[in-house]
Amino acid sequence: MRSEMTQAIADYVSSAMAEIGVALPGTVMAYDSATGRVNVKPFGSMQKPDGTTMEYPIITGVPICQPGGIAAPVQAGTSCLLVFCDIDISGWLSGKSGGAALRHSLSNAVCIPGLERTSTAAQNLANAKGCACISGNLYVNGSITCTGNCNAPNID
Numbered sequence: 001m002r003s004e005m006t007q008a009i010a011d012y013v014s015s016a017m018a019e020i021g022v023a024l025p026g027t028v029m030a031y032d033s034a035t036g037r038v039n040v041k042p043f044g045s046m047q048k049p050d051g052t053t054m055e056y057p058i059i060t061g062v063p064i065c066q067p068g069g070i071a072a073p074v075q076a077g078t079s080c081l082l083v084f085c086d087i088d089i090s091g092w093l094s095g096k097s098g099g100a101a102l103r104h105s106l107s108n109a110v111c112i113p114g115l116e117r118t119s120t121a122a123q124n125l126a127n128a129k130g131c132a133c134i135s136g137n138l139y140v141n142g143s144i145t146c147t148g149n150c151n152a153p154n155i156d
Helices: 004-018 090-094 121-129
Strands: 023-032 037-042 045-047 053-055 059-063 079-084 109-113
Touching (some): 037 079
Antiparallel strands (some): 023 037
């Protein structure tokens, strides 16, 4: 049987952990081409200090995280994963020094687009063929070098 002290510590740690938000699925509501940032509606609801719940608000001005040099379409309706950074990212975004320690704050979200609820045809083909697959159009600003078999099946 746990001692009262051990139980109190376990309850405190459990309560503190319940308030940490690290990542949530979301939906892009708007893309701002002038800033390259998005407004995102997180999925689900959050618990307020009084115990009631409310839907997450739309988070505005969220930077997009995509592999360097690669950009995929991001527009209203795009599913994404929101990651809430350990620190205030406003300094990093502005190129100035960092701000307050707002650990995992909604204001420190980064959007990773492309979160899918189910496997896509492109993912299934990539798994089956052991290759990278692109579903949609491809625009290349630069050169492509292909060695080996450059014939690829169409993805329906």
